Amino acid sequence: MTTDPITWAEISIPALKNNLNVIRQATDNTKTMLVLKADAYGHGALDLAPHLDADALAVARIDEAKNLREHGYTGRLLLLSPLITPQLIETIQDQDIEIVLHSQSAVEHLLSMSLSKDNPVPVWLKVDSGMHRLGLNIDNAETFIDALLNKQGIQLQSLMSHFASADDLSSHQTQEQLSKIQKLHKKYPNLAVCVANSAGVFFHPDAHFDWIRAGIALYGINPSSHETELTKQLIPVMTLKAKVLDIKPIKAGDSVGYNARWTAHKPTRIAVIGIGYGDGFPRHAASGTPVLIKGVEYPLVGTVSMDLITVDIGDADIQVDDVATLWGEGLSTRKVAEFAETIAYELTTRVSQRVKRIIKK
Numbered sequence: 001m002t003t004d005p006i007t008w009a010e011i012s013i014p015a016l017k018n019n020l021n022v023i024r025q026a027t028d029n030t031k032t033m034l035v036l037k038a039d040a041y042g043h044g045a046l047d048l049a050p051h052l053d054a055d056a057l058a059v060a061r062i063d064e065a066k067n068l069r070e071h072g073y074t075g076r077l078l079l080l081s082p083l084i085t086p087q088l089i090e091t092i093q094d095q096d097i098e099i100v101l102h103s104q105s106a107v108e109h110l111l112s113m114s115l116s117k118d119n120p121v122p123v124w125l126k127v128d129s130g131m132h133r134l135g136l137n138i139d140n141a142e143t144f145i146d147a148l149l150n151k152q153g154i155q156l157q158s159l160m161s162h163f164a165s166a167d168d169l170s171s172h173q174t175q176e177q178l179s180k181i182q183k184l185h186k187k188y189p190n191l192a193v194c195v196a197n198s199a200g201v202f203f204h205p206d207a208h209f210d211w212i213r214a215g216i217a218l219y220g221i222n223p224s225s226h227e228t229e230l231t232k233q234l235i236p237v238m239t240l241k242a243k244v245l246d247i248k249p250i251k252a253g254d255s256v257g258y259n260a261r262w263t264a265h266k267p268t269r270i271a272v273i274g275i276g277y278g279d280g281f282p283r284h285a286a287s288g289t290p291v292l293i294k295g296v297e298y299p300l301v302g303t304v305s306m307d308l309i310t311v312d313i314g315d316a317d318i319q320v321d322d323v324a325t326l327w328g329e330g331l332s333t334r335k336v337a338e339f340a341e342t343i344a345y346e347l348t349t350r351v352s353q354r355v356k357r358i359i360k361k
């Protein structure tokens with residue numbers, strides 16, 4: 001016999017499919033790469049992959065890629081940030097995985113290996129157009145592109161670059177990065193280009209090129225505070241829920257929780273809810289963070305504990321065993337993230353293993 005969970009995350013497959021359609025509508029004929037790194041931003045990569053009809057999936061670590069292969073994903077699969085070693089090359093050839101070369105040393109390392117022309121290594125070359133994290137310096141990329149094109153046993157699939165500020169429509173950085181990429185693209189018109197993240201998909205149509213790489217939008221979250229007709233159609237895939245474990249009246253002047261960080265100014269009632277930082281609910285969520293119960297938002301009060309939070313429900317008609325929504329359908333994950341001084345990406349990614357994922361088909 002199984003017992004009902006106290007804390008769970010509902011994962012909506014119809015929402016996932018809707019979001020992929022929205023991304024496709026935003027990008028016309030562009031090929032779609034979907035980013036499923038970090039267990040699909042905490043949603044569960046193995047649960048989602050069978051429902052995704054994309055041109056390629058991308059992950060950040062070799063074990064994530066191997067796991068998808070072991071569980072039957074047979075489509076194109078890209079490893080975003082590998083360290084190039086002979087063992088890695090053997091594994092990716094064995095498992096039919098494509099890799100990103102993201103530094104001069106990675107390129108030089110691969111060029112120095114003796115590779116068979118019968119089973120060429122599929123590589124995507126990442127150039128740094130201004131983010132200054134990963135990527136080959138774009139100003140001297142040509143030498144390396146030429147070397148890769150001429151090297152036996154390497155198949156150069158596409159140029160790549162990543163935006164630093166595509167979610168911030170007031171920033172000029174995206175345009176600056178884009179003009180550098182366009183300049184390089186003019187020199188290699190036959191090479192595919194892959195640049196746009198989710199924010200690029202919705203807010204920078206000039207950045208779509210041949211391939212887009214979307215993550216957060218697939219999970220139904222707008223990457224930016226700016227909205228468009230299309231971003232409004234995104235539906236959250238994850239809705240995090242937990243049950244009310246107790247309700248207790250408190251007097252004016254009573255404080256609640258560790259270190260008495262919140263004190264009631266008038267008599268009220270506190271709902272104790274079965275979720276905490278042990279589940280991935282952020283400990284930094286401030287008093288006032290909204291919690292949705294029976295369609296109404298109530299403020300979290302006091303310090304978040306490992307397994308519990310406390311919510312000021314006043315005289316609302318709420319009982320033990322009622323269900324609270326922490327984020328997702330009905331309560332914007334972006335909004336909750338702001339109260340915890342983080343971003344929605346971190347909230348979903350950090351939902352811990354003890355939270356049961358319930359897949360809704």
Ligand SMILES: *Cc1c(COP(=O)(O)O)cnc(C)c1O
Binds near residue numbers: 215216
């Ligand atoms: C995570 C990641 C993405 C996806 O970004 P979103 O903002 O989630 O769409 C795209 N490209 C690279 C290289 C990434 O690491």
